[in-house]
Amino acid sequence: xxxxxxxxxxxxxxxxxxxxxxxxxxxxxxxxxxxxxxxxxxxxxxxxxxxxxxxxxxxxxxxxxxxxxxxxxxxxxxxxxxxxxxxxxxxxxxxxxxxxxxxxxxxxxxxxxxxxxxxxxxxxxxxxxxxxxxxxxxxxxxxxxxxxxxxxxxxxxxxxxxxxxxxxxxxxxxxxxxxxxxxxxxxxxxxxxxxxxxxxxxxxxxxxxxxxxxxxxxxxxxxxxxxxxxxxxxxxxxxxxxxxxxxxxxxxxxxxxxxxxxxxxxxxxxxxxxxxxxxxxxxxxxxxxx
Numbered sequence: 001x002x003x004x005x006x007x008x009x010x011x012x013x014x015x016x017x018x019x020x021x022x023x024x025x026x027x028x029x030x031x032x033x034x035x036x037x038x039x040x041x042x043x044x045x046x047x048x049x050x051x052x053x054x055x056x057x058x059x060x061x062x063x064x065x066x067x068x069x070x071x072x073x074x075x076x077x078x079x080x081x082x083x084x085x086x087x088x089x090x091x092x093x094x095x096x097x098x099x100x101x102x103x104x105x106x107x108x109x110x111x112x113x114x115x116x117x118x119x120x121x122x123x124x125x126x127x128x129x130x131x132x133x134x135x136x137x138x139x140x141x142x143x144x145x146x147x148x149x150x151x152x153x154x155x156x157x158x159x160x161x162x163x164x165x166x167x168x169x170x171x172x173x174x175x176x177x178x179x180x181x182x183x184x185x186x187x188x189x190x191x192x193x194x195x196x197x198x199x200x201x202x203x204x205x206x207x208x209x210x211x212x213x214x215x216x217x218x219x220x221x222x223x224x225x226x227x228x229x230x231x232x233x234x235x236x237x238x239x240x241x242x243x244x245x246x247x248x249x250x251x252x253x254x255x256x257x258x259x260x261x262x263x264x265x266x267x268x269x270x271x272x273x274x275x276x277x278x279x280x281x282x283x284x285x286x287x288x289x290x
Contacts, residue, residue: 031061034066034143035059035061035066037088037089037092037094038059038066038068038141039056039059039068040088040092041068041084041085041088041139041141042056042068042070042139043056044084044087044088045076045080045081045084045085045139046070047084048080048083048084049074049076049080051072051074054070054071054072054074055070055071056068056069056070056071057069057070057071062140064142065101065140065141065142066140066141066142066143067138067139067140068138068139068140068141069138069139070136070137073134073135073136073137074134074135074137075131075132075133075134075135076131076132076137077130077131077132078102078112078114078130078132081100081102081112081139082100082114085098085100085116085141086116089116094143096143096144097115097116097117097143097144098115098116098141098142098143098144099113099114099115099116099141099142099144100113100114100115100116100139100140100141100142101113101139101140101142102132102137102138102139102140103137103138103139103140104135104136104137104138105135105136105137105138106135106136111132111137112132117144193205194210195227195230197226197230197269197275197289198269198272198274198275198289199211199212199271199272199274199275200269200271200272200275202226202227202230204223204227207219207220207222207223209226209268209269211271211272216268218268221246221247221261222261222264222265222268224245224246225242225246225261225262225265226265228241228242228245228246229265229277229285229286229287230287232286232287233287233288233289234286234287234288234289235286236280236283236284236285236286237284237285237286238283238284239258239283239284239285240284241284242258242284242285243258258285262277262279262285265277274289274290275287275288275289275290276288276289276290
């Protein structure tokens with residue numbers, strides 16, 4: 001796999017893992033949903049009172065109860081509150097049992113409360129028709145999660161925590177593997193075999209001659225010939241050996257083909273006067289570096 005594609009793949013994987021690891025827990029989503037429902041209760045209650053202008057203050061959660069506060073004082077019949085709560089909970093398809101308490105803001109006394117369960121008859125709610133005078137009231141809504149006992153919620157939280165830890169560790173491991181692969185790739189790139197021939201660098205694999213900041217391409221035969229001569233630097237390499245190693249007895253070799261390739265190499269190496277390819281008459285060629 002190419003390095004660029006590998007980088008994109010690893011970063012995409014890490015991004016997905018991060019999104020999975022830091023997603024909003026289910027418990028937090030349920031809490032936000034409950035706050036919305038409690039605010040709807042406040043809206044419905046004010047609507048039943050004929051109040052379309054009063055503001056509902058931000059919903060707060062205190063000791064497991066949701067606090068519903070209003071901007072202005074009001075008088076009300078408890079029946080309107082119970083009706084509003086039941087209506088909103090039924091529309092939201094809330095199956096949990098719940099307790100609603102109304103407290104006087106000044107005295108903090110409970111002036112009205114009721115509980116709704118699967119077996120509760122709405123007609124049994126106490127003080128339904130007994131109006132309460134105008135005052136500042138706070139309404140507390142407590143959700144009794146019958147279907148989610150505390151032990152189950154605790155296990156769910158622990159499971160979410162374990163999943164978060166697992167995904168985090170997995171992401172770190174992938175990141176470390178990615179770093180190792182990139183480092184190895186860089187190391188392998190830095191270990192390209194560059195042969196120093198005088199003032200030139202000879203990249204045998206890429207078949208290039210590098211002189212200062214200039215690069216010159218070599219043909220396959222030129223690269224093989226230069227490599228053979230350099231391997232035997234300052235020694236004579238016989239024509240027969242060159243033919244066998246470079247041309248491998250191929251049919252495209254002609255009598256003066258070697259001489260032509262030697263001339264090409266001399267031309268490409270002429271920038272450095274310390275390098276010389278000598279013709280050893282009747283024997284072969286010798287690469288000499290002074």
